[in-house]
Amino acid sequence: MPEAPQREPHDRPTRDDIDALVGPATPHFAYQIRARLDELVRDLPEDDDVRRYADEKRALLEALAHASSKAEEGGREPRTRSGWEELPSSAPAHEKLHG
Numbered sequence: 001m002p003e004a005p006q007r008e009p010h011d012r013p014t015r016d017d018i019d020a021l022v023g024p025a026t027p028h029f030a031y032q033i034r035a036r037l038d039e040l041v042r043d044l045p046e047d048d049d050v051r052r053y054a055d056e057k058r059a060l061l062e063a064l065a066h067a068s069s070k071a072e073e074g075g076r077e078p079r080t081r082s083g084w085e086e087l088p089s090s091a092p093a094h095e096k097l098h099g
Contacts, residue, residue, distance in 0.1 A: 013040050018053060
């Protein structure tokens with residue numbers, strides 16, 4: 001699981017910090033990474049640009065926690081792929097689960 005970026009207490013979080021934290025996220029660690037993201041931006045005002053960006057990524061992590069892949073690029077894996085019937089979902093994070 002990715003570590004929160006190492007920062008000095010007076011450093012202001014950036015979009016790059018958020019991307020470094022969220023970029024390698026997987027479904028298994030989505031909630032843990034979301035908690036670290038919340039910590040990273042907790043002192044920023046609600047209307048801050050970086051805080052709003054973090055909120056977008058937080059939504060991605062929330063969806064990712066209920067998916068099998070972030071799958072930001074490419075299509076959905078076919079259900080005919082070997083072993084796929086054993087996965088609870090092959091839905092990527094950007095697509096809502098059905099059923």
